[in-house]
Amino acid sequence: MITLRAMTRDDIEHGYAITQQLQWPHRREDWLQALTLGEGVVAEENGAFVGSAFGWRWGEQAATIGLVVVNPQFQGRGIGKQLMLAVMEKFPDSNIRLHATEMGKGLYEKLGFKVTGHIQQHQTRELAAVPCVHIPADLTLRNAQPADAELLTKLDQQAHGMWRPTLINSLIAEYQTVLLQDANQRVQGFASLRRFGHGYAIGPVIALNLDSAQMLIAALMQGLRGEFVRIDTDGALPLAAWLETLGLVQVDAPTTMIRGTPWSPQAGEMQAFGLMTQAMA
Template sequence: MNMTVRNMTAGDVDTCFTLTQALKWPHRREDWQLAQQLGEGVVIEEHGKLIGSAILWRWGDKAATIGLVIVDNQQQGRGLGKQLMLALLEKVPGYNVRLHATEMGKGLYEKLGFVTCGSIRQHQTRALAAVPNVVIPTALQLRSAVEADHATLVALDQQAHGMLRPALYQHLIADNQTIVLENAQQQIQGFASLRRFGHGWAIGPVIAKELPVAQALITALMQGLGGEFIRIDTDGALPLAEWLTTLGLEQVDAPTIMVRGTPWTPQGMQAFGLMTQAMA
């Protein structure tokens, strides 16, 4: 068997994008490029042909996520997913590692030491039928995020799920629409980003202390998006999913949250919306 596992490079992105297209995943080439830039990927090649890939994102020195674990449809059942996972897990001994599993993948991840600790609700609409009104909680003000907010957003994000993601937030503040809600003392009570992803627009991360703050951020970002494709991924343990349904964003998937290590306990802030299911 002439098979090689090696680190992913930027030159692999086009082939990985093609693999996801074959599986009918929504990722654009630009989504793959960002994922590869922020993460550490591995690929499997056989006779020089790329037939599988996966990416690890190292968020600080204690937490990581794994996603975009893909094996060519014609190569299923050969244990390639396990090889990819083992290659990534070797990079982060002692880390708390999180992923979101399909039913098909759960068995493999359990054998590798991952345990179920919740589920994600993927909500989306092909065309937002009615743009909801924005209701700002009393005594809070809405504004755009600026570069000076970077360190604060990174710290609040880490409170929500234990991941330290400064490079991600540089990207979100500079290249996307990111907004914050703050009180009269200029203390940020929540923030969220709107960005291009997949078939249209994704809202996330959504980090907030309370549900009304998350709802205000989401509706503010929806302004002007009537008729557009919108997606939000939320933790099934939080009370956002039912409200999203009332806005016309139906649940279309419910992957399982799995962690190898100690699941994070939120410290004041909650992750009402994910960046992506892969990066969390």
């Protein structure tokens, strides 16, 4: 008999072990970050951890679900559906976003999620082509400071409708986060670099246009020659072709699905050229 309960830090090792079985890249530290920023549900059978799922509330009307994992020995028994329903109950009035594997897509459709697009996972095991950073004279690139958090949170929300102050504060305090601003101090975009999975991940990348996104990514790639680098980008935006020229090949294309109303950025506002993670978006 399957029972469900709230996840605690003591469950991280069990969840990590399952993602290792599934050959997902997540480290223990990635699991801890997911739990720190969100909340998880654990499925047990006779006291044994057999699966889990996470949810993150991003403001009053937006949430994401991800890291839905079931021990391979227990798959096919509806445990994934039980976990999904338990997490969805936490966000009854929210527009919920997730990124589906081909295996999970059918279940999510039955739960009311609609396909809205896809993302492209680009990565390289050893970054060979480190792009030059060309910043026009009318723009300035600098490290983000705690005082920037409120503005970056608003710009982040412009791009995808999610209000994520806790995440933005964490990115500024714990990781390398850079922003681009014009001569009038107006921010043209920001991006973060952090350890994740097999090496480094760049994201989120929030920018007004492709040129700004490329400048931010190029700046964060300095010093990463020979390192594993990953970027997840929206398939509807024109970043992928440039990533390919840097040797970051596409290795996956999960489906973006929404239960509720999809977010549509306004003309002239920020766009999400890079995700934080597939789970958190």
